[in-house]
Amino acid sequence: MLFRIDPSAPEPLFAQLSAQVRSAVARGDLSAGERLPAGRDLAGSLEVNLHTVLRAYQDLRDEGLLELRRGRGAVISERAAQDYRPLHAAIATVVATSRCLGLAPETTTALLKEALR
Amino acid sequence: MIPNRAATTPDERNRVPHRVSTTWWTLGLPAVVLAVCGTLALAWRSELPEPLAAHWGPQGVDGTSSFVGLVLPVIGATGLLSVGMWAVGFFLGRPAMTRRLANAMAAWFAVFLAGVLLGVLAAQRGVADAAHAGDIDRALTLGAALATASAVAIALLTPEDAPHSTAAPIPADAPTVPLANSEQITWVRAVGQRSGPGIALAVLTFSAVLGATTRQWPLAIVLALVLGPMLIAELRWTVTVDRNGLTARSGLRWPTLHVPLDEVERAEVVTVRPLRDFGGFGLRIGLDGRTGAVLRKGPALQVHRTGGRVVVVTVDDAETGAAVLNTLASRAR
Numbered sequence: 001m002l003f004r005i006d007p008s009a010p011e012p013l014f015a016q017l018s019a020q021v022r023s024a025v026a027r028g029d030l031s032a033g034e035r036l037p038a039g040r041d042l043a044g045s046l047e048v049n050l051h052t053v054l055r056a057y058q059d060l061r062d063e064g065l066l067e068l069r070r071g072r073g074a075v076i077s078e079r080a081a082q083d084y085r086p087l088h089a090a091i092a093t094v095v096a097t098s099r100c101l102g103l104a105p106e107t108t109t110a111l112l113k114e115a116l117r
Numbered sequence: 118m119i120p121n122r123a124a125t126t127p128d129e130r131n132r133v134p135h136r137v138s139t140t141w142w143t144l145g146l147p148a149v150v151l152a153v154c155g156t157l158a159l160a161w162r163s164e165l166p167e168p169l170a171a172h173w174g175p176q177g178v179d180g181t182s183s184f185v186g187l188v189l190p191v192i193g194a195t196g197l198l199s200v201g202m203w204a205v206g207f208f209l210g211r212p213a214m215t216r217r218l219a220n221a222m223a224a225w226f227a228v229f230l231a232g233v234l235l236g237v238l239a240a241q242r243g244v245a246d247a248a249h250a251g252d253i254d255r256a257l258t259l260g261a262a263l264a265t266a267s268a269v270a271i272a273l274l275t276p277e278d279a280p281h282s283t284a285a286p287i288p289a290d291a292p293t294v295p296l297a298n299s300e301q302i303t304w305v306r307a308v309g310q311r312s313g314p315g316i317a318l319a320v321l322t323f324s325a326v327l328g329a330t331t332r333q334w335p336l337a338i339v340l341a342l343v344l345g346p347m348l349i350a351e352l353r354w355t356v357t358v359d360r361n362g363l364t365a366r367s368g369l370r371w372p373t374l375h376v377p378l379d380e381v382e383r384a385e386v387v388t389v390r391p392l393r394d395f396g397g398f399g400l401r402i403g404l405d406g407r408t409g410a411v412l413r414k415g416p417a418l419q420v421h422r423t424g425g426r427v428v429v430v431t432v433d434d435a436e437t438g439a440a441v442l443n444t445l446a447s448r449a450r
Contacts, residue, residue: 001305002437008299037305037355045303045359 001030005046013048017056025065025080026087036066036074134424135216135276139206142220142271147199147227151192154231157238158188164242170250171237181247191234198226209406211426217275218402225268232260281423282379287447291383292440296448303359304441308432309412310352320345354410356418356432358441360449363420365410365430372400374410376428381446382421384439389417389431403429418442 001024005016024030036042039057043050057074060066065080098108162184171187172180206219236256244250287293296302310316320341328337350368357364362381366373395401395411402408409417409429418435420428420442432438 002302002441003305004296004300004302006297006300008297035307037357041357042303042305045305045357045361046301047360048301 001036003042003046005048013052014055014059017053018059021056021060022063022065025076026084028084030076030080032076032078032080034076035072036076038073133207133210134279135210136207138276139210139216139219140203142275143203143206143223144199146271147195147223150227150231151195154235155188155192157235158184161238161242165238166241166244166247166250168247169238170241170247173253178248178250187237188234191230195227195230199223202226205402209402211406211424212408212422212428213275213278214400214408215402215406217272220275221268221272224271225264228267229260229264232263233257236260278424278426280377280380282377283382283423284450285382286450287381287443288383291385291443292436293444293447294437294440296444298448301360302441302445303357304438305358306356306432306434306438307353308356308430309354310349316349316352317345320348352412354412354430356410356430356438358438358445360445362446363418363428363430363438363442365432374400374408374428374430376420376422378446378449380423381442382423384418384420384442384446386435386439387417387419387429388415389429390414391431 001021003017003020005013007013009016011019021030021036030036036057037045039050039053043053046053057066057068060074061068065077067075067077069075094108094112098105165184168181168183169187170178170180171182172178174180202219202223206216210216210219233253233256236253236259240251240253240256241247294302324337324341324344327340328334331337347369353368354365355368357366360378361375362378363376363384364373365375389395389409389411391398391401391411391414394405394407395403395409398411398413400409401411405427407419407427407429410431411417411429412431415431416433416435417429417431418438420439422428
């Protein structure tokens with residue numbers, strides 16, 4: 001699992017972290033039962049505050065992607081590792097249609113965000 | 118296996134450090150142990166029966182030997198093992214781990230074999246007939262305990278690697294990942310046994326068989342309680358590449374393999390055949406002098422470290438790990 005954060009980016013650091021875990025799960029790079037590094041270790045590696053990592057982990061737990069257990073650390077939940085294939089197929093269709101119509105990527109993502117609200 | 122691109126001269130790069138210390142611990146100390154043991158054995162000789170009891174079975178003594186026939190093999194075996202360990206430390210001892218293992222093994226064998234010999238002899242001092250020789254169980258236990266204590270002490274006394282940083286750039290053909298200057302990046306990957314229940318079952322079965330065959334149930338239960346959790350933790354390693362370099366640590370955080378960023382010459386992916394390359398699994402020393410955390414066969418992250426050292430960690434997606442390590446090392450130069 002690759003974690004990368006950019007302190008100069010507008011997005012808060014905890015959001016950058018949780019977004020990477022989300023997409024790693026969606027891509028299938030992280031599967032159910034897999035453990036994320038301990039908050040202290042990850043914070044040390046990335047030179048960020050421990051609370052930044054914990055905030056990201058808590059957000060992911062609230063979404064049901066992570067299970068945080070005392071002594072066991074942060075584990076990807078069973079629910080998180082569902083089959084994303086239908087979603088990937090649908091996204092491929094959206095991308096193809098958007099390209100076909102000559103839309104700017106921003107327009108498509110804006111529409112998606114709107115629809116997901 | 119040794120990179121030619123390092124900025125150091127070949128002589129400086131290839132020199133195995135601490136050869137005097139290695140020679141003392143692997144040859145000198147066993148020689149002293151043997152000398153003490155031999156002197157004691159000779160001093161006791163007049164009080165010993167001839168032939169001597171040399172083998173114990175369930176019903177007591179079931180094999181005898183002459184004095185020379187008992188002492189000579191112990192000296193020979195200790196000598197052979199010591200020379201073997203000396204060769205490992207002297208020729209392959211670039212990493213401290215190799216020197217430590219060679220020193221500790223040489224001490225363990227010398228102390229254990231000498232202890233067993235002295236125990237066997239002590240059990241029959243003043244005994245007229247070898248058949249009436251005393252029990253040697255305690256001597257064996259004591260010998261093993263002393264040997265282990267000496268090995269641990271000598272492992273701790275073995276000199277560490279001196280810091281050896283390099284400013285040489287990472288070779289241009291080494292794999293890297295794109296990274297903005299403001300970005301921080303970390304690659305974390307777990308490797309090894311995931312099946313806690315499987316290991317627990319294996320340990321329980323082993324302990325049950327041991328308990329049933331030896332009738333030493335307390336020992337079997339303690340073994341299961343200690344060995345089970347230890348194996349589960351030790352067979353699962355976490356590999357991290359970050360601004361500190363490469364760190365591979367077992368579940369209990371000991372042992373740990375660490376290569377600081379400023380000692381990385383380059384990282385790459387290799388294929389590891391555990392038995393052929395390292396003679397097995399675990400924290401290993403290869404015949405070619407590489408050290409490694411070998412937890413499975415297949416692709417591994419290999420790091421060329423300063424001082425002619427090469428470190429290998431079997432881990433999935435080693436391509437990314439190697440690329441991130443090269444990138445971070447390159448940025449730190």
